[in-house]
Amino acid sequence: MKAHVIARVCHEANRILQIAAGQQPSPHWADAPDWQQESAVAGVEAALSGATPQELHERWCEVKRAAGWTYGPAKDEAAKTHPCLVPYEELPAAERVKDHLFHAIVRAFPAARTEE
Helix, strand or coil: CCHHHHHHHHHHHHHHHHHHCCCCCCCCHHHCCHHHHHHHHHHHHHHHCCCCHHHHHHHHHHHHHHCCCEECCCCECCCCEECCCCCHHHCCHHHHHHHHHHHHHHHHCHHHCCCC
């Protein structure tokens, strides 16, 4: 299975969590900007390579910081601030759930399975 298919599933699941938490949801996959889709695909590839939910978050932070993002109390694409640009241990529980759900979805796909 191609990573972009798994990434689309993860992205849409994350949208549902955002809606349930009363957050502004990301756009649907088809409407998501290229950088957002590329970020999800990179996360899938990392999870398929064995990255843990914590490592997925740390990699996401590294990519965001390299793109000029910094910590801010609210997500602001224009200002490039995000409240999740903190160490994994400092993430609110609901945000850690997103990382675990992403990881679980990736690992549930046949592409993630190894021979038993």
